[in-house]
Amino acid sequence: MIKAILVINNHGKPRLLKFYQHYPEEKQQQIVRETFQLVSKRDDNVCNFLEGGTLIDGNDYRLIYRHYATLYFIFCVDSSESELGILDLIQVFVETLDRCFENVCELDLIFHVDRVHHILGEIVMGGMVLETNMNEILQRIQEQDKIQKQEAGITAAPARAVSAVKNMNISQQLKDIKLPDLPSLSNLKNAF
């Protein structure tokens, strides 16, 4: 069973936190700090499995992680999970994000954290793998996004004409917000 999924950047800032068991808020932050300290001191030429730490349910747990550019994707699992299988699952998660955000980078996770949660919810549910077929995942995400857009359209009808001009600016703004010096995650996925 997966106990927690954490996405943390190279400086220890959390970008996504999902716990499948209940932990008090302060404990969650402790787990984030300790986990980051454990994975950040490891070279890229050592294996991606870690035992240790004292915070999550005693001793039946491991950290399985991958490091992409500026982000660590860390799965805290118990002994019933296959280490190699989880590595592949991280890959599915990252590739799905890449397809949803068109060349995903850390800024996408920062500004769309709610959407990342929804995407993760279609891959892992209740601490277990729900779906690994990327096309199925993408299709479900797109259908739900469409519903959300339709609802936004209905409620915003009176201001539609005014919003037309603003939306054009917003789309332009989004393109320029992406900082060119942050390397893309997709370029590094092929190495794995």
Place this chain on the structure above:
Amino acid sequence: MATAVELAIEKIDEYKSKIGRTLGTPMRLRDLIRQVRAARTMAEERAVVDRESANIRESFRDDDSPWKCRNIAKLLYIHMLGYPAHFGQMECMKLVAHPRFTDKRIGYLGAMLLLDERSEVHMLVTNSLKNDLTCSTQFVSGLALCTLGSICSAEMCRDLANEVEKIIKQNNAYLKKKAALCAFRIVRKVPELMEVFIPCTRSLLGEKNHGVLMGATTLVTEMCEKSPDVLNHFKKLVPNLVRILKNLLMSGYSPEHDVTGISDPFLQVKILRLLRVLGKDDVRVTEEMNDILAQVATNTETAKNVGNAILYETVLTIMEIKSESGLRILAVNILGRFLLNTDKNIRYVALNTLLKTVHVDYQAVQRHRNVVVECLKDPDISIRKRAMELCFALMNRTNIAIMTKEVLIFLETADAEFKSECASRMYIATERYSPNHEWHLDTMITVLRLAGKYVPDEVVSCMIQMISANEQLQSYAVSQLYHAAQKDAINAQPLLQVAFWTIGEFGDLLLQPTDVDSTPISENDVVGVFESVLPSALTSLWTKCYGVTALAKLGTRFQSTGDRIGALVRMNQAHIQLELQQRSVEFNVILNLGDLRDGLLERMPVITHNSLNAAAPSMIDEEVSAESGAPVVTNGDLLGDLNLGGGGSTNPSNDYSSDLLGVGVGSGAASAQAPPPPPPPTSNSNILDIFGDTPSSNAAGGFDFGMAAPAKEPTYQPVIAINKGGIEVQLQVIETWKNEKARLRMTAYNYTPRTLSNYNFFAAVTKTFEIALEPASSPNIDPNEHTTQFMTITRKAPNTTARMRTKISYIVDGTEQVGEGVVNEFPGL
């Protein structure tokens, strides 16, 4: 130009936000994130968060606000940063009750992230979940299932289990897979609700959709692990699972589930794991899956990680269900190939699995010993650690010399954390497998030198015990340790401690020439070693204590250097450390007592026990091959209910002398007066080894091969020690107490129609007794035949009653069987 455009956009955006707020519109999530990211200090970030939290609280008071959705999104971001967000729980409940999908989506996400199981809000969310589980829109039901799967409490499970079951029966694959995982969480939380899901789960395993199959497999695995009855129920489905697995193997290209050329590796891994649970300890079920396991093991592509994930799971399954020997060899060979893989993750899991596997199929793992040794040089510290552990597990009498060579090379450059563990394990290994005592001593001296200050104290005391207990070793030991101490050993304090103790006890042996070629050693040379080490600031306190004690003893063994010895002892009479100061003062007084001092400083009695070899037999004097013999086993578990509490030191020594000569924690076990410490955890694996397939040595303590049985010995009634599965084990006293020793005979009768092989008999006695077993007459017992084995019991305390716990292990039809028994009374003893 680009910068100017960005600035313009920023200004426009800021202007729009101001307009929005003027109209009462709360800040957008994007703006909050931007402000937090712009904060230069933690205090500034806190100020931004506090201000926005206050705004959110203010907005929550307006029940009709259309901005709840936006506010919750911001609150979740604040929560991720680690700031308090629990006040948003009730607002999440209101959102999930909204008809709009957008509101439900963010509301349920908030519920998953903010709610805890003790919250009163759970009753409210249960109501919303119940409504949404029956919603006609599949994505609303999906959200509800996802939330229930994440935060279910026991009450919530009981209320909603039937709703989840209804969804499992529907035709919607998207909801079925979610409901299956939801049921998994419900079963994990409230196991008795399993019954709700057993009927519908069978049909789930007949589905085509891979997501549904994945969820169903997960659910069945959990139910089987929770309940033996359910386990038996689902064993009938093994042919179905085998068929699914076969289809995945045989299917041609399927773009939907293809991952680098392999068909849905995740589902394959899940099914293999379920097969492992179903096949464990069940020969019939195991046979049903042997073929498919062999097929997966030989046909899966290994070029990509997904293929290795499947192979890895296959190996775990083969090992767990105790497949036939050929399949296990295939599994170990797969792990051997993993060890050669360039991917460090593959190597790591291979070493991990071989470590668990080595006791299942010892010989198969041995074949990959050379590759394991190579892993000691891996740059990855995790892999090196596993390789070290596996090397020790693979050591045996045959390969110990070559394996030791490799481990010592590793020890030379190992990290500090490895040196300590390596030293302890090396002592255990050398004690069990050494070809002779001299080799054992030489190897451990090398270990002490290479591991330096990281050698644990228990290894020091164990080496002292070894030297103390083996008289023929003492002359050699004192010579070797003297020369080792002469070299630059200041970085190896534990080595100095062992050397000092040994020189103190047996220093007079140094003066006797051992052979013509050796250089004569004089008293001056020996005292010179102490003179160069003791005053040094680099010498540790305990080493100095050992040194002063040794010098005091040398005061009675040497003659011409008495004055120098006395001066060295007095040197520390004003030492700042009280332990050392007191020792020096007292020894100085003793050395001037005349005749009395010789008695006080005599050789210590033999030390018979140490903390590391409590579970290991002592080394035999004669080279007797005893592959089928049983070692003496004395451990807490086996003797737990036989402990009569009558134990005590059998070598009472002068209390005054014993107390005075103790040198602190490091040599606590060096005194026969001290109680033996409990075995360290590492002994447990040795205990398990002894009962497994690992070859073990015979125990010969107290045994006399040449003793003839006296004539006309009375015949004593045999007792039945074990009677199980057609195997009867009888114990009979053939010679009662004589010189505190008695002889017994074990006879094992095979009343089954099948041949037993690898028969092993183990026995343990209470602390006041010692037992030594001879080899059995035959390790194989044909039908209606028997095997015999003689043993000798030594009594340490007169007039105590012997009690024995016994155990047998044997193989019949390729399966290992185990039997146990207790004998509380022996006629004739």
